[in-house]
Amino acid sequence: MAKSVARTRPQTGKERWEEETLKPFLEKHPERKERFITVSNEEIQRLYTPEDVEDFDYERDLGYPGEYPFTRGVYPTMYRGRLWTMRQFAGFGTAEETNQRFKYLLKEGQTGLSTAFDMPTLMGLDSDYPLAHGEVGVEGVAVDTLRDFEILFDGIPLDEVSTSFTINPSAPVIYAMYIAIADQQGVPREKIRGTIQNDMLKEFIAQKEWVMPPKPSVDLIVDVFEFGIRETPKFNLISISGYHIREAGSTAVQELAFTLADGMAYVEAALERGIDVDALAPQLSFFFNSHNSFFEEIAKFRAARRIWARVMRERYGAQNPRSWMLKFHTQTAGCSLTEQQPLNNIVRVTLQALAAVLGGTQSLHTNSYDEALALPTEEAVRIALRTQQILAYESGVADVIDPLGGSYFVEALTNRVEEQALDYIRKIEEMGDGSMLQGVLRGIEDGFFQKEIADAAYTYQKQVDSGEQVIVGVNKYTIEEDRKPNILRIDPDVEKRQLARLKKVKEERDNAQVEKCLRALKGALERGENAMPYILEAVKAYATVGEIMGVFREVHGSYREPAMI
Amino acid sequence: MSTKTPTPERSSEEAPTKRIRVLMAKAGLDGHDRGVKVIARALRDAGMEVIYTGLHNTPEQVVRAALQEDVDVIGVSILSGAHMTIFPRILELMKEYGMEDVLLIGGGIIPDDDKQKLKEMGVREIFGPGASTEEIVEFIRREVHEQKQK
Numbered sequence: 215m216a217k218s219v220a221r222t223r224p225q226t227g228k229e230r231w232e233e234e235t236l237k238p239f240l241e242k243h244p245e246r247k248e249r250f251i252t253v254s255n256e257e258i259q260r261l262y263t264p265e266d267v268e269d270f271d272y273e274r275d276l277g278y279p280g281e282y283p284f285t286r287g288v289y290p291t292m293y294r295g296r297l298w299t300m301r302q303f304a305g306f307g308t309a310e311e312t313n314q315r316f317k318y319l320l321k322e323g324q325t326g327l328s329t330a331f332d333m334p335t336l337m338g339l340d341s342d343y344p345l346a347h348g349e350v351g352v353e354g355v356a357v358d359t360l361r362d363f364e365i366l367f368d369g370i371p372l373d374e375v376s377t378s379f380t381i382n383p384s385a386p387v388i389y390a391m392y393i394a395i396a397d398q399q400g401v402p403r404e405k406i407r408g409t410i411q412n413d414m415l416k417e418f419i420a421q422k423e424w425v426m427p428p429k430p431s432v433d434l435i436v437d438v439f440e441f442g443i444r445e446t447p448k449f450n451l452i453s454i455s456g457y458h459i460r461e462a463g464s465t466a467v468q469e470l471a472f473t474l475a476d477g478m479a480y481v482e483a484a485l486e487r488g489i490d491v492d493a494l495a496p497q498l499s500f501f502f503n504s505h506n507s508f509f510e511e512i513a514k515f516r517a518a519r520r521i522w523a524r525v526m527r528e529r530y531g532a533q534n535p536r537s538w539m540l541k542f543h544t545q546t547a548g549c550s551l552t553e554q555q556p557l558n559n560i561v562r563v564t565l566q567a568l569a570a571v572l573g574g575t576q577s578l579h580t581n582s583y584d585e586a587l588a589l590p591t592e593e594a595v596r597i598a599l600r601t602q603q604i605l606a607y608e609s610g611v612a613d614v615i616d617p618l619g620g621s622y623f624v625e626a627l628t629n630r631v632e633e634q635a636l637d638y639i640r641k642i643e644e645m646g647d648g649s650m651l652q653g654v655l656r657g658i659e660d661g662f663f664q665k666e667i668a669d670a671a672y673t674y675q676k677q678v679d680s681g682e683q684v685i686v687g688v689n690k691y692t693i694e695e696d697r698k699p700n701i702l703r704i705d706p707d708v709e710k711r712q713l714a715r716l717k718k719v720k721e722e723r724d725n726a727q728v729e730k731c732l733r734a735l736k737g738a739l740e741r742g743e744n745a746m747p748y749i750l751e752a753v754k755a756y757a758t759v760g761e762i763m764g765v766f767r768e769v770h771g772s773y774r775e776p777a778m779i
Numbered sequence: 780m781s782t783k784t785p786t787p788e789r790s791s792e793e794a795p796t797k798r799i800r801v802l803m804a805k806a807g808l809d810g811h812d813r814g815v816k817v818i819a820r821a822l823r824d825a826g827m828e829v830i831y832t833g834l835h836n837t838p839e840q841v842v843r844a845a846l847q848e849d850v851d852v853i854g855v856s857i858l859s860g861a862h863m864t865i866f867p868r869i870l871e872l873m874k875e876y877g878m879e880d881v882l883l884i885g886g887g888i889i890p891d892d893d894k895q896k897l898k899e900m901g902v903r904e905i906f907g908p909g910a911s912t913e914e915i916v917e918f919i920r921r922e923v924h925e926q927k928q929k
Contacts, residue, residue, distance in 0.1 A: 333808035333859050345837060348864025349808055422810025422834055463813045549813070553888075553907045586908050588890050589860075668816045675817045679911045688909045704860070777833025779819045 228263050252507035253683065254465035255673055256630075262622035270625060275520070279615045281535075283523040285516050285628070286616040287574040288539040293612035299577035300602045301378060301543065305330030305355035306589055307708045308715070309365035312355040316370060318592065322599060326577060327370075327408075328378040330354035331388075338384040338425045338763030341712045351708035353589075354380075358716045359723075359756045363391040364398070372396045376407035378453070378543070378577075383425040385412035386438050386746060387762050390753040393446065409450035409499055409543070412438060415476040415654055419663040421458035422775065425763050428655055430770040434745060435480065436487050441746035443493050450499040452480065453543065459663075460503035461549045463671020466514045467631055469503060471638035472663055474521055478639070478650040481530055486651075491530045495537030504566040504573075505547040511566070512618060513627035515573025518542070521632055521639075544570035545579040551586040555687035555695065559583035564601050571611055572618055578602055589702045661778055668779070716758070723756040731755045732765055739769045799923050800850040804832040804841045806869070809859035814886055814908075818854065821912035822919070838868040846876055851923050857887045862897065870901050880929075882922050886910070 225233075250258045259266075277283055280290030289295060302324055304315045316327050331354040334346035340358050341350045350356050357363065372395060381388050389410045396406045414431035417423050424431065435452065442451040456473035464472070477498065484494050502518065504511050522540035526532040546566035551559045560583045567580050580598040582590030590598070606612050618624040639650075645662070646653025657663050677683040684690050731752035738748045745766075752762050803819045805812055812834060823829045830848050832841065845853045853873075857865055866885060873881060885897065885905045894905045903922060906915055 333861075337808050339808075345808060345835075348861035349859050352860035353809070417810075422812060461813070462811075463817070549908075551908070553909050586888065588888065668813075668820075671813050672817050672820050675821070675912060679913055685909070689911070774835075775833060777831050779816050779823070779829065779831050 226265055228261070228265050249682075251677075251682070252466070252510045253505055253674065254467065254507065254510060254670075255677070256465070256467075256507075256510065262626050264622060266622055266626040267629070270629075275625075275629075276619055282527065282538055284519040284539055286619050288519065288541055288576070292574065292615040293571070293606070294615070297606050297612060298571065298575055298602075299326045299376070300324055300599060300606075301326040301328045301577045301579055302595055302599055303328040303330050303378075303380060303545070303579050304595070305332075306353075306702070307351045307355065307704055308712050309355055309357070309362045311351075311708075313366050313368055313370075315592075316366075319595075319599070320370075320375070322596060323603065324599060326376045326378065328579065329366075329380065331379075331381050332356045335384065335388075335759055336381055336423050338387075338759055338766075340758045340760030341709065341716055343760060347709070350712050352704050356708070356712045357388070357391070358712070358758045358760070359719045360391050360394055360753050361715065361719045361756060363395055367395050371401070372399055373401045373405050376409075378409040378411075380411050382411050382414055382417050382421070382423050383431065384759050384763050385410045386434055386749050387753060387759050389438060389442075389449075390746070390750040393750060394753050403445050404447055406446055407448045409453050410438070411455060411501070412452045413455045413476065413501075415479060415658070416455050416458055416473070418658040418773075418775075419459060419472060419476075420462040420464075420667060424773045426766050426770040427773045428658055430766070431773075432480070432483050432651070432655075434766070436483050436489070437744045437746050439480075439484050439489060439494055439497070440487065440744055442497060443489070447497070449497065451494075451497045453499045453501045454480065455501040457501050457503045457545055459667065460505060460547065462667050463549075463674065464667045465670050466505065466507070466510050467634040468638065468666055468670060470514050470518055470521075470631065471635040471642075473500065473502070474518065474525070474635065475639050475642045475650055475654055477522070478525060478529075479654040480651075481526075482649060482651040485530070491526070491532045492534040492537050495526060495532055495534070499576075500540055500542035502542050502544050502570075502575075503547050504544050504570040504575075506550050506562065506566065508565055508569050509618075509624060509627055510631070511569040512573045513624060513631045515542070515544075515570070515575065516616075516619075516624075516628045517632040517635065519574070520628075521635060541576045543577040543579070544573070544575040546570070546581045548581055548585060551581060551583070552685060552688050553586040554692065556583050556587060558687050559586070560597060560601070563598060564605075567601055567605055568609075568611065571605055572616075574616065589704070591702045661776065664778065719756055720758075727755045728752070728757045728761070731757055732761060735762065735765045736769060739765065799827040799852065799919060800830070800848065801827050801852040801854060801919070802830050802832065802841070802845045802848055802850045803854045804836055804844070804856070805834045806836050806838060806841055806855050806865045807857050807859045807861045808835060809857070810834050811858040811887075812856070814858075815854070815856040818856075818886065818912060818915060821916060825916040825920075827916075827919070838865055838872055842869055842872040842876060842878070845873075845881060846878065850881065851926070852882045852884065852919055855883070855885050857885065857889075860888075862887060862889050863893055866897050866902050867900060880926055882919070882926060884915075884919070 276285045279287040305312045333349045335357045379388050454477040456469040460469040519540045523538040526538045546563045563580050580601050582594035582598045584594045642653040645656045735748040819829045
């Protein structure tokens with residue numbers, strides 16, 4: 215900052231301004247507060263000038279859209295060519311209800327499907343498992359067998375939609391079910407498009423859904439890579455996710471750093487298996503959060519592309535420019551929604567969605583304003599989708615590529631986010647003695663990531679409690695409200711209906727065939743063979759999610775996290 | 780499986796006012812542990828003894844842990860939507876074990892109507908998103924104090 219001590223170099227323009235204009239002004243009119251910070255507790259200066267981007271080299275640091283290092287965007291025309299995919303996450307009750315919601319969303323102009331599963335399905339358990347009681351079909355759709363998938367995609371041709379599946383430990387089973395439906399519909403496997411989340415490292419770090427320990431979990435993901443490169447070349451085999459890391463309370467930099475570290479760990483695991491980096495890379499995708507601090511989020515997205523491009527080309531030697539591109543989905547921050555004055559959430563979501571678009575996202579889910587209360591109603595979902603449509607068609611923000619590129623502030627912030635993320639990545643690499651895969655596994659085992667995130671979450675909550683972080687309607691401008699919003703209720707009969715269907719499938723299927731498939735899968739696991747072909751066979755025999763994942767539990771053991779605050 | 784916070788300055792000579800003991804628990808299948816950890820730390824910083832169960836507990840495991848640890852308060856976090864199954868079962872077990880003097884509070888995304896019903900059943904309070912840690916600390920101190928007056 216400005217100093218009046220003897221200078222050995224000439225005064226810069228900014229220093230002159232600070233001394234001559236700013237200082238006398240501040241004496242009479244102090245600023246609103248001492249520190250101006252982002253939601254991630256990063257201090258922001260009052261003004262950014264060319265001095266803040268002195269080392270900036272346009273060709274090296276930004277380049278052109280569709281070219282290395284892709285800071286400005288992965289495609290040469292970005293949204294002028296094709297808008298981002300508007301993809302609202304949906305799923306509740308039984309397959310029938312979710313199938314109806316899918317058809318509603320397609321009719322309303324949504325361009326991709328995104329499936330939410332209930333907790334038992336996510337954890338690789340069946341609806342009739344004792345701990346599943348009360349959770350069947352509640353937070354998403356219940357899926358036990360291929361029969362549920364046949365209903366879920368009834369009347370939806372798989373060669374015309376792309377479908378995203380937000381599921382992790384049991385992702386390989388769900389992926390196999392989707393392939394089985396394609397086979398039934400006569401759609402060639404190489405034509406199916408979509409994404410499975412299939413990112414276990416961030417589960418151990420943040421979201422906490424698992425079946426078996428970290429190492430065999432990564433091995434199974436690599437099985438999916440091997441199988442998917444060959445069989446479904448248009449399908450994203452993983453969505454390396456920062457979203458949940460952020461929702462668990464991390465800062466923007468931690469979200470970015472841990473996600474890219476996970477991505478590098480998966481690439482290394484694949485390389486160890488002998489998979490060619492250029493064969494795999496185009497089928498990797500990413501998933502980020504878009505939170506409240508508008509510019510910090512945009513900087514995060516831009517830095518993500520630049521770091522990944524450099525890592526893939528320089529560290530892993532990828533040759534194909536497509537391998538260098540970081541393509542990502544964004545969801546607005548669920549944790550930023552407030553239960554108080556819920557309509558205010560529409561405005562929050564709009565700003566977060568705008569940040570994602572200005573950051574160059576490939577697809578976007580906008581949260582519904584009522585999601586701090588319950589699952590969203592149809593009306594709330596429609597407003598969320600309309601928010602994207604208004605951004606896309608009315609605001610003009612989609613008409614120009616990377617409109618904030620060149621802003622002193624945004625470039626300086628992009629550089630800073632990048633440097634801080636690289637610091638973390640180096641630290642993780644050291645934890646693994648040069649291996650990112652080992653570093654991430656060690657970090658999970660030692661609780662490194664979990665503690666970093668819990669610390670950040672606690673710092674933020676204390677800032678909210680003290681009023682340093684303002685949340686309108688929560689710690690400022692509060693009102694007494696009589697909240698009786700219209701919320702979505704899950705029919706309590708859902709569990710009964712789902713249990714009845716599961717029972718019927720178990721009675722009608724060829725149980726000897728199921729047994730045979732499960733035994734074959736177990737043998738494959740013991741021999742260290744790729745599990746995917748065996749999972750697919752078991753799925754086609756109507757084995758349940760719980761039965762199939764049960765084989766993995768049996769062979770590799772269950773996982774329990776050491777509890778720590 | 781559970782973790783305990785260290786208990787500083789607890790000498791056996793002087794009998795200080797007994798610190799409030801709290802079991803913080805995640806019940807059900809969901810892994811959303813941001814809130815439960817923030818609250819656990821805030822209670823600890825406010826001078827309470829906090830025991831955290833970790834994830835994925837059944838109502839039986841929660842109540843048994845509370846009984847073993849002889850806590851004053853059980854705080855259960857649920858964000859899976861299974862609250863109308865899990866809380867009534869915990870209350871039932873608490874009754875079975877004669878734990879009527881233990882305060883049961885909850886946290887999570889729980890609709891107002893359900894909150895009302897749960898409070899009628901005996902859950903003392905439900906804190907949703909936006910509740911401040913100070914509010915929760917104050918509530919526990921007041922309720923535990925009143926319970927001890929009885």
